[in-house]
Amino acid sequence: MNALNPVPPKSHLPSWLLPQDTTPWDMFLEQVTRVEPHLGSLGRWVETLRRPKRILTVDIPIQMDNGTIQHFEGWRVHHNISRGPAKGGVRYHPEANLPEVMALAAWMSVKNALVNLPYGGGKGAIRVDPRSLTRHEIEHLTRRYTSEISMLLGPDKDIPAPDVNTDPQIMAWMMDTYAMTIGHLSTGVVTGKPVALGGSLGRFDATGRGVFLIGVRAMRELNIPVVGARVAVQGFGNVGGATARFFHAAGATIVAVQDQYGTLVKDSGIDPIALRNHMKRGGQFADFIGADFVPHDDFWSVPSDILVPAALENQITAAVAQKLTTRLIIEGANGPTTPAADDILNARGIKIVPDVLANAGGVVVSYFEWVQDFSSFFWGEKEVDERLQTILDHAFDATWALHTEKNIDLRTAAYLLACQRILYAREQRGLYP
Secondary structure (H helix, E strand, O other): OEOOEOOOOOOOOOHHHOOOOOOHHHHHHHHHHHHHHHOHHHHHHHHHHHOOOEEEEEEEEEEOOOOOEEEEEEEEEEEEOOOOOEEOOEEEEOOOOHHHHHHHHHHHHHHHHHOOOOOEEEEEEEEOOHHHOOHHHHHHHHHHHHHHOOOOOEOOOEEOOEOOOOOHHHHHHHHHHHHHHHOOOOHHHOOOOOHHHOOOOOOOOHHHHHHHHHHHHHHHHOOOOOOOOEEEEEOOOHHHHHHHHHHHHOOOEEEEEEEOOEEEEOOOOOOHHHHHHHHHOOOOHHHOOOOEEEOHHHHHHOOOOEEEEOOOOOOEOHHHHHHOOOOEEEOOOOOOEOHHHHHHHHHOOOEEEOHHHHOOHHHHHHHHHHHHHHHOOOOOHHHHHHHHHHHHHHHHHHHHHHHHHHOOOHHHHHHHHHHHHHHHHHHHHOOOO
């Protein structure tokens, strides 16, 4: 960007690094552009949000169980650290790419600021299909990746956590590898680790619990009773599965559940606990008795009161937004709705609770874990849940109030609150040298 061309480029990456279609990073840049007119005097710092602080790309060579050597590509991105150390998960996925990781790190900056945690935004990924590796190979992959990014890590520098296809065991391996690097154990370097190694009670279900708690608050504002509400959930992993369980326990009817293989539909309701037990016993998603298994795209046509996209980004496109029959979308995944779809849904009167608010429960309890690790004093699960609800209630109240006061959609309201905090911190710290 220069004086002759004040419009920022779609990305600060070379074009050869970007897929031809709209990337998650493009989505984030558009979201920043939409909030920029509301920033007032802080707008002079807005370019800070369009430029990641640092990007590390690493080669990860490991010896496979059959003796061959394979190389994998990984990344760790710090988007913004004006308010504190980088915080964000690590995902293992065969379609992971740098623009995606940049966007995920940026969304973490916004999310952490919105719920007022003393963190910046970070994210990591390895392009790999973990289903193709043995557990032994995944351990080697994790340890080598941790070693390659270790110069960025530290409980006051960068704190990874689980994300798609990573779990507490992987966090334990990361923590142990970091300990071997610095010569002593530092439990606060990762969150989402096993409770026996300094993890927090309540962390496993925290993201799904947060989606439910925020959803209930939005339903109250829209006069949608929880009991009997028809809920459709995309994704049946940690977030989607927990969200479905919480809604089911509160008396809602889970009318559709989708995973990577297809969609289960049952008008009278799917029991998510029975579905989870079925899969734990080795059953296939499509074979679950008592629900109809339909093609993947049919999920978007199921009538519902509440839709929870809890899979991956870029799921609700403009085409999908045109055919949805729901009243409220609660974003369990990061970046599931494109800006074009936002416009269509807002025009149709379908309210969207944005990801940076709806799925913040995971990072809030990660923050609790980090605090507990520093003090070596651990809380009971009831205390964790109560503290989580308090923080999410404050964030929801502030976002809804701004949404009403300025007559802007909830995503813009959330971004305005968060970006003001990030840019104010940047302004107060000043520039060095």
